[in-house]
Amino acid sequence: MSITVVVGAQWGDEGKGKITDILAEEADLVVRYQGGNNAGHTVVVGEEEFKLHLIPSGILHPDCTCMMADGTLIDPQVLAEEIQQLQERGHGCENLRVSCNAHVIMPYHRLLDELAEEARGSKSIGTTRRGIGPAYTDKTARMPRAVRFGDLADAGRLRGLIADQLAQKNVIIQELYEHSPLDPEEVFEEVWTVAQTVSKYTTDTHKIIQDAARAGKQIIFEGAQGTFLDLDYGTYPFVTSSHPVAGGACLGTGVGPTAIDEVTLVCKAYTTRVGAGILPTEAADEAAQQLRDRGAEYGTTTGRPRRCGWLDGVVLRSAALINGATSVALTKLDVLDTLPIIPVCVGYEIEGVLVDTVPAWADDLGKVRPVYEEMPGWQQALGQVRQWSELPPAARAYVEKVEALAAVPVSMISVGASRQQTIFID
Ligand code: GDP
Secondary structure (H helix, E strand, O other): EEEEEEEEOOOOOHHHHHHHHHHHHHOOOEEOOEEEOOOOEEEEEEEEEEEOOOOOOOHOOOOOOOEEEEEEEEEHHHHHHHHHHHHOOOOOOOOEEEEOOOEEHHHHHHHHHHHHHHHHHHHOOOOOOOOHHHHHHHHHHOOEEEOEEEHHHHHHHHHHHHHHHHHHHHHHHHHHHOOOOOOOHHHHHHHHHHHHHHHHHEOOHHHHHHHHHHHOOOOEOOOOOHHOOOOOOEEEOOOOOOOOOHHHEEEHHOOOHHHEEEEEEEOOOOOOEEOOOOOOOOOOOHHHHHHHHHHOEOOOOOOOOEEEEEEEHHHHHHHHHHHHOOEEEEEEEHHHHHOOOEEEEEEEOOOOEEEOOOOOOOHHHHEEEEEEEEEEOOOOOOOOOOHHHHHHHHHHHHHHHHHHHOOEEEEEEEEEOOOOOOEEOO
């Protein structure tokens, strides 16, 4: 048996899609365990680029079964579109399964997300406005008769659930946000149209995952977002509504912690973040723009420019501990190719005191001053390198610095978006 969790070390967009796609070559199952279509993974196969928001990155391997497990959220409209787009490009989704327990993002969740974010004004928390927060809120509030994926197969049941939900939601929509109410029948029609095409993928995913684990199958749990967007371990309140950390994989899939064999921490060679919230190693404008241009740091889902900065060793070490990482996959090393000097944050100073962990309290985070070590750049293109021994000494030193900071070995180095642009280290 081998279960590997692939998890982002930073604020998401680390390149988890590429790493999952590579590991999926050997996998029987690839399972997403949290989040919804607020994620966006890009996978490059040959000349083709696939942008996946909901469906696990393993879908491009025909022998691999892909699942959206219990802990995920499904917008049926987005799922139907993604399935159609994959099918049009020759990738059937016969091997896709969606948990009957996964909660459904409904049109009223999207509207409430939008209205709440508008109402926050300058205090916006930067949601993707896809309805993720309101849908998870309903789930954790144990909202009676919330719609789950298993409910989409039965028109009568779905109609009744929507009517019940809107009886309550319309009060908030009208009274709090002064917006016109949603019509239950219109919402039903909108959802039912796509429900008929996606509900055939419904199943009891945790049973299949447990059976596969017992049968010794290779399983990948694919995290979305990143460690520091985790609801508990992220930089609250600028976090997501679920648990991207490796522990979230147990909650979201229905296997116990003892079943996990490996945790691959995907760490970008520098740091990015979308939207508001602390980013201690954020680079000055010109350097940030250079990283953004070379790394094409614009959101897969939203197109928003990402904030860019230097590798943060404190974040990396904390992520290795929170996730129980067994190895690091270092991505986008090639983005640093042209730099003569590369600053790496090796610690934080808070009011004159050196610390080596990410402070738990947001106020302290605001006072963090990164302590940098300057590493020499290699100033040559790494895109064609396939072996550790072919890497220039300065690039090897950079990877070794990552290992030292994480206190976990680096097992893969990514030097470009394609599958081939990967160095495996024994
Ligand atoms: P994810 O959500 O963690 O999968 O990350 P994204 O897909 O949002 O962002 C990663 C982007 O970087 C994608 O466009 C990938 O194709 C690309 N990418 C992945 N690895 C590398 C790499 O090593 N070098 C370069 N230049 N691009 C990469």
